[in-house]
Amino acid sequence: MTAASRDWESLARRSTRMRRINAGLLVGFLVIVSIPVLLPFFWVVVISFSARTGGVESLVLWKACSILVSAVFIYGAVHLAEKSVRRRLIAAGILIALSALGLFLTVGGDLHLQNYRFLVNPNLVEELRGAATAGGQFPWVWIAFINSLFVAATSTLFKVTVATLSGYYLSRFAFRGRSSFLQGLLILEVFHPWMLTIPIFLVIFWIGLLNNLAGPILVLTVLDLPFFIFIMKGFFDAVPWDMEMSAMTDGATRRQAFRLVVLPHVWAGIIAISVLGFIKGWEEYVFVTALRTGNSYWVMSTYLYYVADDVMGVDYGMVAAVSVFYMAPSLILYLFLQRHLTQLTFGGIKG
Amino acid sequence: MARIELDGVTKRWGETVAVDDVTTQLENGEFVAILGPSGCGKSTTLFLLAGIYAPTAGTIRFDGMRINEVEPKDRNVGIVFQSYALYPNMTVMQNILFPLRFKSVERDDAHRQAQEIAALVQIESLLERRPGQLSGGQQQRVALARALIKRPNLLLLDEPLSNLDAILRLSMRTEIRRIQRELGVTTILVTHDQVEATTMADRIICMNGGRIEQIDTAENLYRKPNTTFVASFVGSPPINLIHGSVKDSRFVAGDRRLLLTGLSEAAHVSMGFRPERVIAAEDGMPAKITTIEPMGREILYGAESPLGFLRFLEAAPMPRFSLGEEVRLRTELEDALFFDQGNGKRIDNVSLNEFS
Numbered sequence: 001m002t003a004a005s006r007d008w009e010s011l012a013r014r015s016t017r018m019r020r021i022n023a024g025l026l027v028g029f030l031v032i033v034s035i036p037v038l039l040p041f042f043w044v045v046v047i048s049f050s051a052r053t054g055g056v057e058s059l060v061l062w063k064a065c066s067i068l069v070s071a072v073f074i075y076g077a078v079h080l081a082e083k084s085v086r087r088r089l090i091a092a093g094i095l096i097a098l099s100a101l102g103l104f105l106t107v108g109g110d111l112h113l114q115n116y117r118f119l120v121n122p123n124l125v126e127e128l129r130g131a132a133t134a135g136g137q138f139p140w141v142w143i144a145f146i147n148s149l150f151v152a153a154t155s156t157l158f159k160v161t162v163a164t165l166s167g168y169y170l171s172r173f174a175f176r177g178r179s180s181f182l183q184g185l186l187i188l189e190v191f192h193p194w195m196l197t198i199p200i201f202l203v204i205f206w207i208g209l210l211n212n213l214a215g216p217i218l219v220l221t222v223l224d225l226p227f228f229i230f231i232m233k234g235f236f237d238a239v240p241w242d243m244e245m246s247a248m249t250d251g252a253t254r255r256q257a258f259r260l261v262v263l264p265h266v267w268a269g270i271i272a273i274s275v276l277g278f279i280k281g282w283e284e285y286v287f288v289t290a291l292r293t294g295n296s297y298w299v300m301s302t303y304l305y306y307v308a309d310d311v312m313g314v315d316y317g318m319v320a321a322v323s324v325f326y327m328a329p330s331l332i333l334y335l336f337l338q339r340h341l342t343q344l345t346f347g348g349i350k351g
Numbered sequence: 352m353a354r355i356e357l358d359g360v361t362k363r364w365g366e367t368v369a370v371d372d373v374t375t376q377l378e379n380g381e382f383v384a385i386l387g388p389s390g391c392g393k394s395t396t397l398f399l400l401a402g403i404y405a406p407t408a409g410t411i412r413f414d415g416m417r418i419n420e421v422e423p424k425d426r427n428v429g430i431v432f433q434s435y436a437l438y439p440n441m442t443v444m445q446n447i448l449f450p451l452r453f454k455s456v457e458r459d460d461a462h463r464q465a466q467e468i469a470a471l472v473q474i475e476s477l478l479e480r481r482p483g484q485l486s487g488g489q490q491q492r493v494a495l496a497r498a499l500i501k502r503p504n505l506l507l508l509d510e511p512l513s514n515l516d517a518i519l520r521l522s523m524r525t526e527i528r529r530i531q532r533e534l535g536v537t538t539i540l541v542t543h544d545q546v547e548a549t550t551m552a553d554r555i556i557c558m559n560g561g562r563i564e565q566i567d568t569a570e571n572l573y574r575k576p577n578t579t580f581v582a583s584f585v586g587s588p589p590i591n592l593i594h595g596s597v598k599d600s601r602f603v604a605g606d607r608r609l610l611l612t613g614l615s616e617a618a619h620v621s622m623g624f625r626p627e628r629v630i631a632a633e634d635g636m637p638a639k640i641t642t643i644e645p646m647g648r649e650i651l652y653g654a655e656s657p658l659g660f661l662r663f664l665e666a667a668p669m670p671r672f673s674l675g676e677e678v679r680l681r682t683e684l685e686d687a688l689f690f691d692q693g694n695g696k697r698i699d700n701v702s703l704n705e706f707s
C-alpha cells in the first residue's frame with residue numbers, strides 16, 4: 001500500500017516537473033525567436049528620433065533598444081503571471097515610466113525631432129537641394145498620406161460590400177454553377193497577383209485609368225475579393241437558417257431580415273476583412289507603382305521609396321521617421337481591432 | 352385566427368416527394384398535431400403553411416382565400432422553431448417586439464402588448480436579458496411570446512419541446528395548451544413524440560412518407576388505426592403484429608390457426624393486438640422470454656412464441672420472469688385488428704373464433 005502511494009506521488013512530481021520544463025522551454029524559444037522580429041521595429045523608432053543627417057550613432061541605438069526590448073519582455077512576463085487587468089495596466093504604466101526614465105538618462109541628449117520635419121515642411125526637397133532640382137514634383141507627405149488613406153478606404157469599402165453580399169448569396173442560395181464558382185474562387189488564390197501585373201497594366205491602360213487612383217483601387221478590390229468572399233461565406237454559413245425564416249414569418253422582407261437579424265451575426269467577419277483590406281490597401285506598393293507612368297499620384301509607399309532612394313540620397317534618420325509615420329495607422333488599427341481579427345479563423349474554418 | 356385548408360398540397364424537390372397530396376382542414380381555434388417519424392414531411396408541411404416553401408401543386412387556403420402566392424411576411428403566421436431561433440443580438444423585449452416593427456403599431460401600444468404577452472407566458476422578469484442568458488425553457492417561452500404578439504392567424508410549433516428536459520417538457524405541455532386555449536388561436540404542433548401529440552392536440556394527423564395516414568382523435572388512433580403504420584407508430588409499447596395468411600377460412604400464422612369470417616381466401620394479412628392483450632397464464636401457448644425492459648410502473652417483456660415475437664406487460668416492481676425462462680402466454684383477441692399486408696389498410700368486419 002505504502003509502496004503504491006509513493007509511486008503515485010513520484011509520478012505526480014515527475015509530471016509536474018516535466019510540465020514546468022516544457023513550458024519554460026516553450027517560453028524561452030518564443031522569446032528568442034521574437035527578438036529578431038521585435039528589434040527592427042524599435043530600431044526604426046529609435047533611429048527616427050536620434051539620427052543626425054547622414055549618420056546613425058550605433059551606441060545610442062543599442063542602449064535604447066536594450067532598454068525597450070527588455071521592457072517588452074518584462075511586461076510579457078508580468079502579463080503571463082498576472083491575471084487582473086488593473087494590475088497589468090499598473091505594471092505597464094510603471095514599465096513605461098521606468099523605460100522613459102532609462103532612455104532619458106542614457107540617451108536623452110541624443111533624442112530630437114529634427115527627422116520629423118517632413119510633416120510640417122511642404123517643400124522638403126527644395127530646402128535640401130534647392131528649387132532647381134528634379135525633386136520639384138515631390139509632394140508634401142500629407143498629400144501622399146491622404147491619397148493612401150483614400151486608396152485604402154475606398155478599396156476596403158468596395159471589398160467589404162461585394163464580399164458581404166456575395167458571401168451571403170453563396171451561403172444561402174442554390175443556383176446553377178454555384179460549386180464551380182466556389183472552386184473558381186479557390187483557384188484564383190493559387191496565382192500570385194504579381195504574375196498578373198502586365199495584363200492588369202494593359203487592361204487599366206485600355207480603359208483609361210492609368211495614372212489615376214481609381215486604377216489601383218479597382219485592382220486591389222478585385223485581388224482581395226475571392227479570399228474575402230470565402231471568409232464571409234463562412235460567417236454566413238454559421239448563421240442558422242431558422243433565424244432568418246423566423247424573421248421573415250415575423251413580417252420582415254428578405255432584405256430587412258438580412259439587415260436586422262443576419263448582419264449583426266457577421267459583424268466580426270466584416271470588421272476582420274475591413275482591417276485586412278485596409279492594411280492591404282495602405283501598404284500597397286506594387287500596383288500603385290505599376291499603374292502610373294510618371295509621378296502622377298503619390299501614396300505613402302512611393303513616398304517612402306523616394307525618400308529612401310531617388311530624391312535625397314540617404315538620410316537614415318528621415319527614412320526611419322517616414323517609416324514610423326507610415327506604419328503608425330496600421331499599427332493603431334491592428335491594436336484596437338485585433339480581438340476581431342483573431343475571430344477570423346473561427347468563421348473562416350467553417351467555409 | 353383562421354380556418355386552414357390544404358387541398359392536394361404536394362411539395363417535390365426534383366425526384367424527392369416530401370409532401371404528397373395532402374388534403375385536410377383545420378377549424379378555427381383547433382389544436383392539431385402532425386405526428387410522424389423524422390423525414391415524413393411534417394416539418395415541410397409546416398413550412399408550406401408558413402410560406403417558407405411554395406407548394407409544387409395544390410392549394411392552401413386561409414379562411415377560404417388562396418394564399419399560395421402570399422409572402423411569408425404577409426401571412427401573419429407565428430412559428431416557434433425547434434431551435435427557438437431567437438435573435439441573440441436583441442434583448443428579450445426587443446425579440447418580442449420584433450414582429451410589431453413591421454406593423455404600424457404605436458410605440459407605447461407595442462410595449463403594452465409585449466408586457467401582456469410576457470405576462471401570459473410568464474417571462475415579465477426576463478425582459479431586459481439577452482437570449483444567451485436564458486435557460487432552454489425560458490427561451491421557449493420567449494419564442495412563444497414572439498410568435499403570439501402579432502395575434503397570428505395560425506400558430507405553428509415545430510418540435511417545440513424536443514430540446515427541453517423531461518420534467519420541463521411536462522410542464523410546458525400543459526402551459527402551451529393553456530395559452531392556446533386562452534387565446535383561441537388555431538395551432539399546429541409538429542412532433543415525433545406521440546405522447547406530446549396525444550396529450551396536447553384535439554386531433555392528430557398521422558403522416559408517413561409525405562402522406563397522411565390518418566386524421567383522428569388520440570383515442571381512435573389507438574383503438575382503430577387505419578393502417579399498419581399507424582397501428583405500429585401509435586402506442587407505447589408498440590402493438591404486436593403477427594403476419595400470416597388466410598387458408599380455408601382460417602388465419603394461419605406459424606403452426607397456429609384461427610377460425611374467422613370476413614377475410615378473402617389466400618389473402619396475406621397481419622393481425623395486431625396491444626401488449627396488454629397478452630397475459631401470462633397456465634392455459635396459454637409456450638413462449639420463451641427474450642427481453643426484459645423495466646418501464647417504471649410496468650415491466651415490458653418480449654417473448655418468442657409460436658406466433659412470433661410478442662410483447663406483454665406485467666406490473667412492476669419485481670420481475671416475475673427471467674431471461675430465457677419458459678412461460679405460457681394467452682392472447683385475448685376480441686379487439687384484434689386485421690390489416691391487408693399489400694396496402695397496409697385495416698380490414699373491418701372480421702369476426703373470429705379461437706386458435707386451434
